[in-house]
Amino acid sequence: MSTKSYYAARVEEFLLLSTEEIVGQLAIRVGSEHSGNEGNQIRAWRTQIGLLKEALTDPQCSDWGILLELPLLRLGRRIDTVILIGDCIACIEFKIGSASFGSGDIDQAVDYALCLRDFHAASHNRTIIPILCADKAALQRDRTQIEIIEGVSQCLLVNGLQLARAIELIAEEAEPNQIDWRAYDAATYSPTPDIVTAARGLYSGHTVKEIGRSDAAAESLERTAARLKAIADDARIHGKKVICFVTGEPGSGKTLLGLDMVFSGSTGRDANEPAALLSGNRPLVFVLQAAIAEDARKRLGVKAPEAKRQSQQALQTLLGYLKDHAAPDSDPPENIIVFDEAQRAWDADTGLKLLGRAKSEPELFLEIMGRLPWACLVCLVGPGQEINRGEGGLMLWGEALAKSQEWTAHISEIALRERKGLIGLLDIANGADVAINLEPELHLQTNLRAHRNHLHGSWVAALLEGDIESAASIAAEMESPPALVTRDLAEMKEWLSLRRRGEQRVGLLASSGATRLIADGIPASPRSDDLGAVVHWFLKPNGDFRSSNSLETPLSEFVCQGLEIDYAGLCWGNDLIWENRNWLPRKMRAPNWQVLKKEDAKQYRVNTYRVLLTRARAGTVIYVPNGDPGDPTRKPSDFEGVFETLQSAGCSVI
Structure with a gap:
């Protein structure tokens, strides 16, 4: 029977199977994922499986479930071992050959437990105990109780000999309502990456589907991403100029979609097509630039100056973009631009102060990108987030479109008819020759950020x-x-x-x-x-x-x-x-x-x-x-x- 985990069974079956048979199954599942360290991995598995067999000899363990190499994120993270002890979940990270407990290793073990709690369907409302096993470490103080905070305990630190005692301690806390290992292994895992993690993942070549969730919210996000890319592809093929308004409450995934548009799939930089995400929010730009540059330096070995340059090409400040292309003969290289927090676009008075031109930010953008043979401008819009003088909301975009004859607007009907300062576009469009296509996929209704409280x-x-x-x-x-x-x-x-x-x-x-x-x-x-x-x-x-x-x-x-x-x-x-x-x-x-x-x-x-x-x-x-x-x-x-x-x-x- 195929399992999500590289190996999963009742503990009784695990004990009957030889270590070499289990290692063989793990090696087959990992397959091409190994890159030069096959020998080290197999030796670690042998030691790990031996320690588990010694720790699970008590007859009470027979009906428990055991899962080895349980995948979490689609980016390749796996939990070494999960043991289902009654209604409790032991989440074990092994550091084979280690004689110490590094703070980073402890954080990793705890983070796996937290990810299970928050994003793994069969782990919700369960007690989860992270264990870090450094098999060569000195004997640790024997804990007498497990302290639980919001469903996850402190990390138990054990060496190889103490693993059995840690498992026994969990068994004393557990209720006999045994979790079914098959259902647990088959349960959905729906992660919601934070924006920094998402930026790193998307920049390294993954898509919004690969780093996101696997539930209805993710399907909605993927539909929006696909629709945006289809609109951009059509603009490129037919030489159109299009503007897309993606709306949704704070935390609904708008910036995630913008990053996906720029970095992955059939559009943007992954398709060798100039594209950039622009934001007037300089702290956001600099934090994401720093995160991406550090990731590229560590993961790809890119030297720090080059990593910084690459991140700055993909993520730019709005004002810098407008200054660089203010001159009529300064055509931008990017056909695809994502404008983050477009509701914060400033008015003509602010344009006069900043650039010496009495034009609003939307007017300047349509003018600059209008010089290109085709263009796709994606505006990410959050309601009620204008926090500065001169921020005119989407009314300014409506005014700019009313003055232009070559742009087609794509927007959801929900956003088009919103009256609380979110849009105003309908009022401008009535009586103006503005081409509008209604796109229901461009409004996001699910809160991804507050993943534990969607309301x-x-x-x-x-x-x-x-x-x-x-x-x-x-x-x-x-x-x-x-x-x-x-x-x-x-x-x-x-x-x-x-x-x-x-x-x-x-x-x-x-x-x-x-x-x-x-x-x-x-x-x-x-x-x-x-x-x-x-x-x-x-x-x-x-x-x-x-x-x-x-x-x-x-x-x-x-x-x-x-x-x-x-x-x-x-x-x-x-x-x-x-x-x-x-x-x-x-x-x-x-x-x-x-x-x-x-x-x-x-x-x-x-x-x-x-x-x-x-x-x-x-x-x-x-x-x-x-x-x-x-x-x-x-x-x-x-x-x-x-x-x-x-x-x-x-x-x-x-």
């Missing part, structure tokens, strides 16, 4: 609209609260620290307008032009004080938009308070708070918290300060209103 985006929208009753109703449908709240900063950091496991990242976030958080010991965020600090925050490993994991410095909306972490600690400032049954946006005009009156300024402040509340992939905890009765800029009543409202909306106190 999270709807909850955030209801909360920030002030519809607390609806927010509470949405929260009631969730398996877990949309967020946790606390009045204790140390408690929040402790909660985050406990989830700083494996390769998961935690970090602090705070509004750029929450200037009085400094009184609670929370420093200001790095500025959006302090790109080195932002890159370090997202990419440096645990133990480096510059890393997000150190929980020392928060990021503001300006430097975290478009990026993500696993667990976020949002420090809620009193620049957005609850008053008279609605949110009251404010700005600090030292020495006092000033209520924002202009509608766009009020919306920018609300959108700030929309960005911050949608950065986490696995969970958010919100710290609401207590305030100080002696400080008029930190009134306790302001914070109390926020704290009570968040609870009413469905948040739980830690």
Whole structure:
């Protein structure tokens, strides 16, 4: 019988089969994946299988399931061994020949367990225990109990002789409701890679299908990717100029699609066709550039300067692109351009300030790309994420298209008819000669980022609209609260620290307008032009004080938009308070708070918290300060209103 794992069976059958027979089955399955280290791998398997046979001799083990080389990501990651012990899952990483437990190896073992918990269908709501076995290590302290946090225990560290004791300890914790090994092996694995991991994978030649999930959400994403490429292919073949608007809530996979469009398949750089992803979000561009360059250097042996050059060709800043091609005779080399966060396009007044031309960003793009014999411009659009003055939303794109006769717009009907600042294109198009093709595939409805709470985006929208009753109703449908709240900063950091496991990242976030958080010991965020600090925050490993994991410095909306972490600690400032049954946006005009009156300024402040509340992939905890009765800029009543409202909306106190 064929299995997903390279070997899977009941433990009783595993014990009856010889080590050489099992090694043979593993070698056949691996086949051409070996690249010069066949001997080392086979020797490691022999030792590993021998240790497992010695550790599973107790009769109680007979009905358990055992899986060897269980594939996780489609990028080649495999778990050495999974043992199904009653209703518990032991996830074992072997380091054969090792006499020590490296921090990286511990993180790897824990990360495998977390991936099973979050993305493997048969592992949901199970207890998972990661084990790192360094067979030559010195004897470790014998643990007397297993500590579980959100379904996954701490990593058990054992040498070859102690493996049996670790398995025995798990058996003592397990209930007798035995997991069926066949069903477990056949279960779907639906990973949701973070944007940095996705960029690395796509740049190395994989497709959105290969690095993504295997469920309905993935099928929708793949349909959108295929439709975009078909539109681009048609434009190339027939010499057309097309603009595609891909819409969806924060975390629905828009940037992932843009990266896929540029890096893989029948279009973009993988087809030897000039293409680039552009963003006005410089921190996003620099973080992804740094991640891709580091990956190319390590994986392909590309020298650092060349790796950096390659990443900069594929990922560029919008302003740099516009400056490079401002002259009428400066035709761009890329026929395919992906414009990330196109709702943030700036207006003609901003164009005059930045480039000396009183044209909006959409007008300039259509003008520049209009010089080419064919062009495909893909605009990625997220609702409610305009956070800066001069950001005109898609109304500006409608105005630019109304002035051009050579472009065809592809957009979903949902986005076309949206009225809350998302589009405005229909109003412009009525009475203007604009060619519009309706494309239902271009609207993404599933939240991929908040993979453990797919209703999270709807909850955030209801909360920030002030519809607390609806927010509470949405929260009631969730398996877990949309967020946790606390009045204790140390408690929040402790909660985050406990989830700083494996390769998961935690970090602090705070509004750029929450200037009085400094009184609670929370420093200001790095500025959006302090790109080195932002890159370090997202990419440096645990133990480096510059890393997000150190929980020392928060990021503001300006430097975290478009990026993500696993667990976020949002420090809620009193620049957005609850008053008279609605949110009251404010700005600090030292020495006092000033209520924002202009509608766009009020919306920018609300959108700030929309960005911050949608950065986490696995969970958010919100710290609401207590305030100080002696400080008029930190009134306790302001914070109390926020704290009570968040609870009413469905948040739980830690």
